[in-house]
Amino acid sequence: MRTVSRTTLRSGREGADTFAATQRAIALAGGIGRFVKPGAKVGLLINAPxxxxxxxxxxxxxxxxxxxxLCLEAGAAEITYIIDPANDYWTRTTLGAQYPKLTAAGRRNPGEWTEVEIPGGVSLKKAKVNRTYLDCEVLLNLPIAKHHAGTGFSGCLKNTMGACHRTTNQFFHNGSGAKGEYEDITFLSQCIADVNLLRRPTLNVCDGTEFLLTNGPAGPGELRQAHKVIVGVNPVSVDAYGCTLLGLAAAKVAMIGLASAHGLGQPDLGRLTLREEKL
Known part of the structure; x- marks a missing residue:
């Protein structure tokens, strides 16, 4: 059985509580040492452009x-962003000023791209992707669970589009001949499932603390505070659980079923081991 771990913030406070909850959820998944070895080159795919x-x-x-x-404590030799976080990203938390060593730990992405074939791809046969995404020894996927006007849900699988060049992402939306960005959701969902065939994240750490219930992915929209951090090796399983935070059934989110059909994971929560702690 696949294992998905999650921690819930009992107090619901931000900052230090979310920090602690994240580290505890990773501990429940086996600890960072299971995923990041000394000297490893780590790629971080964060949904915060x-x-x-x-x-x-x-x-x-x-x-x-x-x-x-945790990556630094595990002895990572190099941490590189696959897509650089926003310029003011660290000012959006009170912890940014407290951890200057951490805010300086990640290397900006060098902006190198390569086009690769996707064996087994149904709608997406090739993709132009960031080289760091392919070359890093450890891929850590850090999405947020939120509403998406097209796919219905955005999480681990959808976050992989952040590793793709804009020309490839444009194909996701319009490659079937669709004129509107979300005119062909089936094609878009299949492309998302296909691109996830390129490689599986070493670990997914999904932010379910506060997220959009409506008008995603950009907002502004209705917010929900679930105060959860969800961690697992399998993006399909983490997304399936993430859907529950938004009141969605994973079976209704096409990309999850299509990714599962590719053999990329188990969306049935009844067949997963779920470990939860409250802080």
């Missing part, structure tokens, strides 16, 4: 700081 600025649209920096600290 410059264009996500509204509350509930981006991975909270508290989650990212907690992961950065």
């Amino acid at each position: 410059n264009w996500w600025r509204k509350p509930g649209s981006f991975t909270t920096p508290d989650v990212t700081l907690a992961v950065l600290q």
Whole structure:
């Protein structure tokens, strides 16, 4: 059985509580030493680019700081962002000023791209992706669980688009001949499932603390505070649990079923081992 761990903030406070909850959730998944070995080159795929600025649209920096600290403690030789976080990212938390070593730990992405074939891809046969995404020894996926106007849900699987060049992402939306961005959701969902065939994250750490219930992915929209951090090796399983935070059934989110059909994971929560702690 696949294991998904999650921690819930009993107090619901931000900052230090989210930081601690993230580290505890990773401990429940086996500890950072299971995933990051001394001398490892780590790639961080964080859903916090410059264009996500509204509350509930981006991975909270508290989650990212907690992961950065664990990577350094595990002896990572290099930590590189696959997509650079927003310029003001660390100012969005009170912890940013407290952890200057952590905010300086990640290397900016060098901006190198490569086009690769996708064996087994149904709608997406090739993709132009960031080289760090392919070359890093450890891939840590740090999405936020939130509403998405097209796919219905955005989480681990959808976050992989952050590793793709804009030309590939444009194909996701319009490659079937669709004129609107979300005119062909089936094609978009299949492309998302296909691109996840390129590699599986070493670990997924999903922010479920505060997120958009409506008008995602950018917002502004209705917010929910679930005060959860969800961790697991399998993006399909983490997304399936993430859907429950938004009141969604994973079976209704096409990309999850399509990714599962590719053999990328188990979406049935009844067949998963769920470990939860409250802080």
